[in-house]
Amino acid sequence: MIKYMFHQLWKRSIIRTMLFSYLGINLLLLFLLGIVSIRDSTQTMTGEVTASSYKVMEQAARGFNFSLEEAKRPLVQFAGNHSVVSLMLLGSKVSVEDRIQHERNIGVLAAGVTSFQSLISDVLILGHNGYLNNLDGRKTLLWDYPFIDQSWFKKAVSESPNKGFITLNLHKQDYYVSNNISRFNQFTFSIALPVRGYNQQTIGAVVANLDLSKINGMFELTSDRNDENIFMIDQDRTVFVHQDKTIIGYKMDFDGIERIFGSDSGSFVTSIEGRERLVIFHPTAVEGLRLVSTIPMSEIREQSDSLRANLANILYLCLILNTLLSVIITLRISRPFSRLLMSIDNMGDKSLYVVPKNYKYHELNLIGDRFKELVVRIEQLVKQNYVSQIALQDVQLKTLQSQIHPHFLFNTLQLVQTEIVCGNTEDSNQLLLSLSSLLRYSMKGSKELVELGRELQNVKDYLFIVNKKFASRIAIEYFVPDPQVLRFKTIKLMLQPIVENAIVHGFGENPKLARIEFHILPVKKGILIAIKDNGAGMSKERREWLVREMGASVVPLDNIGLCNVEQRIKLKFGQEYGIRIRSHEGAGTSVYIVLPRWN
Numbered sequence: 001m002i003k004y005m006f007h008q009l010w011k012r013s014i015i016r017t018m019l020f021s022y023l024g025i026n027l028l029l030l031f032l033l034g035i036v037s038i039r040d041s042t043q044t045m046t047g048e049v050t051a052s053s054y055k056v057m058e059q060a061a062r063g064f065n066f067s068l069e070e071a072k073r074p075l076v077q078f079a080g081n082h083s084v085v086s087l088m089l090l091g092s093k094v095s096v097e098d099r100i101q102h103e104r105n106i107g108v109l110a111a112g113v114t115s116f117q118s119l120i121s122d123v124l125i126l127g128h129n130g131y132l133n134n135l136d137g138r139k140t141l142l143w144d145y146p147f148i149d150q151s152w153f154k155k156a157v158s159e160s161p162n163k164g165f166i167t168l169n170l171h172k173q174d175y176y177v178s179n180n181i182s183r184f185n186q187f188t189f190s191i192a193l194p195v196r197g198y199n200q201q202t203i204g205a206v207v208a209n210l211d212l213s214k215i216n217g218m219f220e221l222t223s224d225r226n227d228e229n230i231f232m233i234d235q236d237r238t239v240f241v242h243q244d245k246t247i248i249g250y251k252m253d254f255d256g257i258e259r260i261f262g263s264d265s266g267s268f269v270t271s272i273e274g275r276e277r278l279v280i281f282h283p284t285a286v287e288g289l290r291l292v293s294t295i296p297m298s299e300i301r302e303q304s305d306s307l308r309a310n311l312a313n314i315l316y317l318c319l320i321l322n323t324l325l326s327v328i329i330t331l332r333i334s335r336p337f338s339r340l341l342m343s344i345d346n347m348g349d350k351s352l353y354v355v356p357k358n359y360k361y362h363e364l365n366l367i368g369d370r371f372k373e374l375v376v377r378i379e380q381l382v383k384q385n386y387v388s389q390i391a392l393q394d395v396q397l398k399t400l401q402s403q404i405h406p407h408f409l410f411n412t413l414q415l416v417q418t419e420i421v422c423g424n425t426e427d428s429n430q431l432l433l434s435l436s437s438l439l440r441y442s443m444k445g446s447k448e449l450v451e452l453g454r455e456l457q458n459v460k461d462y463l464f465i466v467n468k469k470f471a472s473r474i475a476i477e478y479f480v481p482d483p484q485v486l487r488f489k490t491i492k493l494m495l496q497p498i499v500e501n502a503i504v505h506g507f508g509e510n511p512k513l514a515r516i517e518f519h520i521l522p523v524k525k526g527i528l529i530a531i532k533d534n535g536a537g538m539s540k541e542r543r544e545w546l547v548r549e550m551g552a553s554v555v556p557l558d559n560i561g562l563c564n565v566e567q568r569i570k571l572k573f574g575q576e577y578g579i580r581i582r583s584h585e586g587a588g589t590s591v592y593i594v595l596p597r598w599n
Contacts, residue, residue, distance in 0.1 A: 022326050022329070022330070023322070023323065023326040026322045026326065027319070027322070030315055030318055030319060030322065033315070034311065034312070034315045045300050045301075046269075046278060046297075046300055049278065049295060049300050050267045050278065050280055053228075053278075053280045053293050053295060054265070054267075054280055054282065056230075056293075057230065057280060057282040057291050057293055058282060060218060060219050060230065060291060061282050061283070061284050061285075061291050063218050064215065064218060064284060064285070064291070065284060065285035067119045067215075067218070068119075068191070068210075068285055068286070069285075070119065071119050071120050071191065071208050071210060072165055072191065072193070072208075074109070074112070074113045074120065074123060074208065075123070075165070075191070075192070075193040075206050075208055076193065077109055077112075078106075078109060078123060078125060078193075078195075078206040079193045079194070079195045079196075079205075079206050081105065081106065081109060082105075083101070083102035083103075083105040083106050084102075084106060084125060084195060084206070085195060085197065085198075085203070086098075086102055087099070087102050087103075087106075087127065087131050087133075088127030088128070088129060088131050088195055088197075088203045088204045089129075089197055089198075089203060103133075103137070106125070106133060107137060110123070110134075110135040110136075110137075113135060118211075118214065119210055119211060119214055119215070120208050120209070120210060120211070121183065121188060121209045121210060121211040122134050122135050122136075122183070122208075122209045123135050123206060123207065123208050123209070124147075124206070124207040124209065125204070125206050126147050126148070126153060126156075126204050126205055126206075126207065127195070127203055127204035128148065128157070128202075128203055128204055129203070129204075130148070131204065132147065140176050140177055140180045140183070141175060141176060141177070142175050142176070142177060145174075145175040147175065150171070151169070151171075152168040152169055152171050152190065152207075153205065153207075155168055155169070155192075156168060156192035156194065156205035156207055157194055157202050157204065157205045164193070165191050165192065165193055166191070166192045166193070166194070167190075167191055167286050167287070167288070167289075168189075168190040168191065168192055168207065169234075170187055170188070170189055170234070170238055170240055170248075170249060171187070171188065171190070172185055172186065172187055172188075172249075173185065173186050173187075173188050173209065186212075187212060187248045187249050188209040188210060188211075188212060189209075189210050189212060189215075189240050189241070190207050190208060190209050190210065191207075191208050191210070192205045192206065192207045192208070193205065193206050212240070212241050212245075212248060213245075215232075215241045216231075216241050216242065216243050219231075219241070219243075219291075228293060228294070228295045228299075229242070229243065229293065229294045230243075230291065230292070230293045231243070231247075231291075231292055232284070232289055232290065232291055232292065233252055233260070233289070233290055233292060234288050234289055234290075235261055235288045236251070237251050237252045237253065237257060238250070238251055238252075239251075239252060240289065254270055254271065254272045254273075255270045255271060256268050256270045256279070260279075260281045260290050260292060261290065264282075264283045265281060265282050265283060266280075266281060267279060267280040267281070269297060272294060275296060275298075276296070276297040276298070277294045277295060277296055277297060278294070278295045278296075278297055278300065279292065279293070279294050280292070280293045280294075280295070281293075412431060412435045412465050415431055415465070415468055415469060416428050416431050416432060416435075427468070430464065431464075431465060431468060434461040434462075434464045434465050435461075435465060437457070437458070437461045438458060438461045438462055438465070441454070441458045441461075441492075442458075442493065449489040449490065449491060449492070449572075449598070450489065450490065450491075450492050451486065451487055451488070451489060451490075452485065452486045452487070452488050452489070452490045452520070452527070452529075452595075453483075453486030453487065455490055455492065455493075455494055455495055456478070456486065456495065456518070456520070458493075458495070458496065459495045459496055459499055459518075460478075462496055462499065462500075463476055463499060463516070466503060470511055470514075473511050473512065473514060474503070474507070474511055474514040474515070474516060475514065475515045475516070476515075476516050476517075476518075477515075477516075477517050477518070478517075478518045478520075479517065479518065479519045479520070480518075480520045481521065482521070482522055484522075485520055485521070485522050485527050485597075486520070488527060488595070488597050488598055488599065489598040489599065490595055490598070491565075491568050491569060491572055494565050494568075494569070494593070495529070495531070497561040497562055497564070497565055498531050498562060498565065498579075498591050498593075499516070499531065500561070501561060501562060502516060502531065502533040502535060502589065502591075505535070505536065505538075506533045506534075506535020506536050506537070506588070506589060507533070507535050507536075508536070513534070514533070514534065514535065515533065515534045516531070516532070516533050517530075517531070517532045517533075518530075518531055519532070522597075523594075525576075525594060525596075526577070526594060526595050526596040526597050527594070527595045527596070527597060528592060528593070528594055529592070529593040529595065530590060530591070530592050530593075531590070531591045531593075532588065532589075532590045532591075533588050533589055533590075534587075534588040535588055535589060536585070536586065536588075537583045537584050537585045537586055537587050537588050537589050538583045538585060538589060539585045540585075543581060543583050546562070546581065547581065549563050550562065550563050550566040550567075550578075550579065551566075562579065565579065566578050566579045569593070569595070573595065573596050573598070574596075576594075577594050577595055577596060578593075578594065579591060579592070579593055580592040580594070
């Protein structure tokens with residue numbers, strides 16, 4: 001049985017098809033299941049990481065928002081302090097004693113900020129009148145720095161509809177002395193509160209510079225993943241906070257970054273610096289600022305490797321079991337088939353009607369019961385097929401005859417009308433005679449044989465009408481050295497399809513220097529008819545295709561010209577007679593017809 005199994009699998013058989021189909025479908029389902037499972041495992045892990053990171057970022061955002069609110073309190077104290085307002089209003093008009101007292105009061109407020117506000121790096125007190133102060137009493141500031149000309153200061157004292165706190169753009173602290181290494185020329189993010197006089201006019205602003213490294217430290221404490229970056233950007237895509245200080249002030253640009261400001265929060269996967277990363281973003285209390293986290297997708301996939309490995313092992317086990325099950329089922333089904341085939345092989349001419357053995361499956365028993373009836377029906381069908389082929393040849397010839405009438409009649413009548421209008425009585429008369437002869441010839445019975453001379457005259461009538469249509473631009477010559485050959489019989493409507501092909505495919509609608517030659521010669525085998533033209537010819541591929549069509553056992557009804565002639569000649573005179581074609585592209589076509597000398 002195993003030997004039979006291998007024999008069936010080696011060749012194309014029902015057993016092989018059944019095994020491969022069953023096995024292939026199951027393998028495909030397992031493959032799809034594996035892809036979906038592995039994909040879903042990665043997606044599930046990505047979703048879990050996204051949810052976890054979102055919670056972390058939400059916690060970081062809350063911590064930042066709380067620290068930001070805490071940083072606003074000193075600004076309120078400074079902006080509403082009498083000494084700050086007095087120094088910004090009066091300036092140099094204040095006496096030395098009063099100035100010292102005001103500066104002492106401001107120093108007390110500054111000491112409270114340095115003691116309790118770890119997020120604030122410094123507080124700048126800037127007045128329109130040029131007054132300048134900070135938390136360390138101007139010791140680290142450049143006194144001649146043009147603070148009031150800076151864009152961030154102008155924004156801080158702008159008369160915007162928002163009367164409260166103002167968020168300033170990221171800017172460098174280039175107003176500190178160079179020996180203040182921790183601040184000099186470093187980026188800072190600031191919030192400001194305008195200082196208003198007694199009549200509510202803006203006389204200056206207090207600006208709180210936030211320590212970006214401390215803000216970044218808050219984000220790092222909330223992140224416990226390797227190679228995860230949490231940073232903050234503004235609407236201009238400028239990085240405010242980042243663990244890598246060299247990136248602060250750098251404009252981020254990667255695919256999908258516009259989605260960060262398209263909604264309050266969300267996540268997506270994109271490529272950053274050639275590495276696929278999961279991007280998660282979250283809003284902050286400051287309008288226009290987004291907290292962003294990027295996690296390498298490779299880190300996420302590594303976490304799902306163990307799950308994928310378990311899934312792969314399960315799939316391998318299912319693959320082995322499925323293969324074994326497929327072979328066992330195929331063997332059980334193939335055994336009754338082999339018995340049936342052996343029974344059919346043992347049936348001889350005298351045992352065709354022996355009742356087959358009883359098989360295991362109902363379908364095989366039904367096949368055995370119908371096998372006896374099939375033999376008788378085959379014999380009947382062979383006879384019916386032979387009769388049908390003969391009838392089909394007759395139908396094809398009749399179809400060819402019916403196509404001649406509409407093909408020529410309309411064009412010929414137009415030519416006759418044209419000749420009559422032009423006064424060419426002789427040509428119009430000849431056209432009518434040729435047309436009537438052509439119609440009379442084609443309307444006769446389809447099974448009768450005709451003399452070769454009458455068949456040649458029919459072609460002459462056809463060519464006269466066609467050549468008249470082309471203003472006699474086709475040169476036609478007939479070479480018949482022995483007129484006696486024209487007395488032999490041939491099949492009807494044999495030459496016209498060949499001539500029609502030469503005109504339509506060889507010359508087209510505008511023949512120039514066209515020429516057709518007829519050679520009718522007696523040969524050893526019978527009669528040779530050669531029809532040659534100097535038309536377009538045909539390629540080797542086209543000629544080989546035409547030869548295959550002529551050799552087909554059944555001629556399609558939409559191709560009953562040359563192929564029909566070939567089939568009718570062989571059906572009437574035998575397989576040794578028929579048509580041969582020689583043609584080269586651009587060098588014309590020659591059609592040779594070999595016929596017997598049939599009286």
